[in-house]
Amino acid sequence: MAIVITSDPDGSFIAEAQAVMREGGVIAYPTETFYGLGADTRNDQALEKLYAIKGRGFDKPISIIIGSREDLSHCVQEITPAATILMNQFWPGGLTLLFQAAFGFPERLTAGTGKIGIRLSSHPVATLLAQNISGAITATSANRSGDAECVSAREVIASLGGTVDAVIDGGRTPGGAGSTIVDTTVDPPVVIREGIVPVFKISRWIRNVQGPFLRQKV
Numbered sequence: 001m002a003i004v005i006t007s008d009p010d011g012s013f014i015a016e017a018q019a020v021m022r023e024g025g026v027i028a029y030p031t032e033t034f035y036g037l038g039a040d041t042r043n044d045q046a047l048e049k050l051y052a053i054k055g056r057g058f059d060k061p062i063s064i065i066i067g068s069r070e071d072l073s074h075c076v077q078e079i080t081p082a083a084t085i086l087m088n089q090f091w092p093g094g095l096t097l098l099f100q101a102a103f104g105f106p107e108r109l110t111a112g113t114g115k116i117g118i119r120l121s122s123h124p125v126a127t128l129l130a131q132n133i134s135g136a137i138t139a140t141s142a143n144r145s146g147d148a149e150c151v152s153a154r155e156v157i158a159s160l161g162g163t164v165d166a167v168i169d170g171g172r173t174p175g176g177a178g179s180t181i182v183d184t185t186v187d188p189p190v191v192i193r194e195g196i197v198p199v200f201k202i203s204r205w206i207r208n209v210q211g212p213f214l215r216q217k218v
Contacts, residue, residue: 063117067131
């Protein structure tokens with residue numbers, strides 16, 4: 001059975017979470033949408049374990065959450081004008097942006113695409129966890145691929161049981177929809193998935209600087 005770590009306002013829970021993840025463990029934690037699965041992006045063994053927990057093929061990329069805007073430069077090759085505008089308007093929050101991954105970035109996360117999905121979370125637990133684990137953690141949902149996402153620690157434990165090493169209980173998350181995903185490596189940007197940030201809000205900012213509208217993947 002997974003260890004349950006109760007989050008607290010002073011952040012003292014983070015030391016226990018750090019200990020688990022630095023040993024290559026995988027932790028479930030709350031975000032502004034659902035509970036996610038966090039692994040140290042620098043630990044290949046932890047990333048392989050994450051894919052096994054998800055029951056996911058290595059041909060599927062996994063996005064990450066960073067601890068601050070400053071951490072972005074270590075993860076990507078370029079920040080386009082469109083990406084800058086979207087970050088200024090919607091970060092921290094439920095918007096995942098695709099960038100060209102930095103040279104040497106783990107291929108387990110990009111699945112050989114050369115692109116990495118990144119967001120700065122508005123949930124304090126997710127942000128604090130990323131800040132204390134090399135500035136970035138994985139952000140895939142805490143469920144087996146194809147199963148329903150989880151909005152509470154109890155649901156995570158019922159779904160994944162002892163396959164995860166620990167669950168940070170931060171209360172119930174909003175659920176509903178996941179993060180919106182936009183590919184900013186192309187011009188105009190492409191909406192890969194609409195989630196909690198509506199496309200019309202994104203289009204309002206992008207069309208002011210490049211192209212009439214976002215393209216939307218069909």
